[in-house]
Amino acid sequence: MPSLLIAGGRLLDPASGTDHPLDLAIAEGRIAAIGTPANPRLPHGPADRVIDAQGLLVTPGLIDPHVHLREPGHEHKETTASGAAAAARGGFTTVCCMPNTSPPLDTPELLRFIADRAASILASDLPACRVFPVAAATKGRKGDEPAEILLAAKAGAVAFSDDGDAIASAGVMNRVLTLVKQTGLAFMQHCQDPTMTRGGAMHAGEVALRLGLTGWPRAAEEIIAERDTRLALAVGARYHVQHISSAGTADILRRARATPQGQALITGEASPHHLTLTHHACESYNTNAKVNPPLREQVDVNALKEAVADGTITVLATDHAPHAADEKALPFEEAPMGMVGLETALPLYAEALVHAGAITWPRLIALLTINPARLCNLDALGLGRLAVGGPADITLIDPDLVWTVTPNELTSRSKNSPFLGRTLRGRAVATVVAGTVRHEHPR
Structure with a gap:
């Protein structure tokens, strides 16, 4: 395997508190040395390749704990394969x-x-990243009966979730948390009371009223978050609130x-x-903004930024x-919910949090590296981390x-992004x- 020297960059490693101009040497797939620009050595002589990182941030590989x-x-x-390629282009390892x-x-x-699929992709020469599976917490994701949680942990699951749906039954949720606790892994909840969201197409607000669409209230998320955080604390299980959308849920997490x-037990993500967006992005029945x-x-939006800034939200996930x-060309009520995000996430996080003055680059990198690493x-x-x-x-x-x-800038097999046409600042130029x-972007 060729050796590599990354020289002249600003090395940010929140896990160790490092934020200095340092060079980093790589050999045999591992970090061989970290030193000052005057001392960029490798154990076995000069590197096969040098990457000039002047003006760049050199960080641990970004980690996204929530992708489909x-x-x-x-x-x-x-x-x-296509998702791993999109992740690499977005800076996610x-x-x-x-x-x-x-x-x-x-x-x-x-x-x-x-x-096995992930290993075969990494063994190729394609743009790629590491892929770890999150296991379903209930059989068939039906919410009725716990899945083989203990066996799933032994088979390589890094967390448990029925994402896309919440576990609606408090009794089943309690049993799942009790089993998950035995694994030492986290349960990730998609907080949504299904009895409050049937037929819902977008946020229950004035835009939905004007468009004639059925609303989806904040309380549907908040009820499950309140219930589950209480259950998790009572059981002593690790519990993670996925894709927080409301100020009320941020307060519950706090x-x-x-x-x-x-x-120690309760975490959440944004x-x-x-x-960066509000329900106004759904104007003109824009299905790419339906999530x-x-x-x-x-x-x-303001409450979520505040929750990131004060440490309530400790993880960012796309x-x-x-x-x-x-599918996205269907009428708004029928179109599926969701948007691609791996390739646009980094500059959007920077725009919302760093450029807005809510947090610093080192804090942002922590939310994208060591914190999700610990979660999973x-x-x-x-x-x-870089060590x-x-x-x-x-x-x-x-x-x-x-x-x-633009669509051509996106490697993902799908292009359903509400940010098409938008100019962003910041990008991963090498992964x-x-x-x-x-992945390497021309400079």
Whole structure:
């Protein structure tokens, strides 16, 4: 494997508190040395290749704990290969794929199928990243009976979720949390009371009224978040609130994390679209802005930014949800919910949080590296940090690169983004996975 030297960049590693101009040497897929520009050495002589990182941020490889790769069953929307390529172009070296596939990822055999697909992709020369499966928490994702949770953990699941749906029954939820606790992994909840969202197409507000669409209230999310955080604290299980969309849910999370026990057990995430868009993006029946949970109001956007800034929300996740063009061309009420996000997430996070003055670049990188690594126990593999001897998963970011989102700029098999035509600032210009450059943007 060729050796590599990344020279002249600003090295940001929140796990160690490093924020200095440092060079980084890679050999045999691992970080061989980290040093000052005057001391960029490799154990066995000069590097085979030098990457000039002047003006770039050199960070641990970004990690997304919440993506939909659609395989098996919906390969017309995305595949593990196309999704991993999109992730690499977005700067992500690791993604965790959700189990709402067909069939759902609810058995050890299906989890091993994902692991084998991921390994074969990494063994190729294609743009790619690491892929870890999140297992379904109930059989068939039906919410009626716990799945083979203990066996799934042994088969390589990094977390559990019925994402796409909530576990509506409190009794089943309690049983699931009790089993998940035994694995040491986290349960990730898509907070949605289904009795409050049937027929709902977008946020219950004035835009829905004007468009004549059925609304989807904040309370549908908040009721489940309130119930589950109480259950998780009572059981002592790790619990993660996915794609928070409302100010009320942010407050629930804040209260749940108010004690040392709460901080250890309860976490939550925000997605780029909920930090940057409101329900007004659905004007003109724009189905690319139709997501679950729905885009809400500016008061919610502001509350989510505040929750990130004060440490209530500790993880950022794209909820990358590809859908085919003909599906998104359906009438708004019938079109599927979701948008692609892996390739636009980084500059959107920077716009909403760093450029707005809510947090710094080191804080943003923590939300995208060591924090999601800890959520999914990937820190045990050395992911989410830069350390000598550790995996050489690295993202190089040009924080000032200006580019425009077009369908041709997106590698994902689907192009359902409400940000098409938008000019963004910041981009991953190189993505290194296990010491191999898996994506490089011309500079």
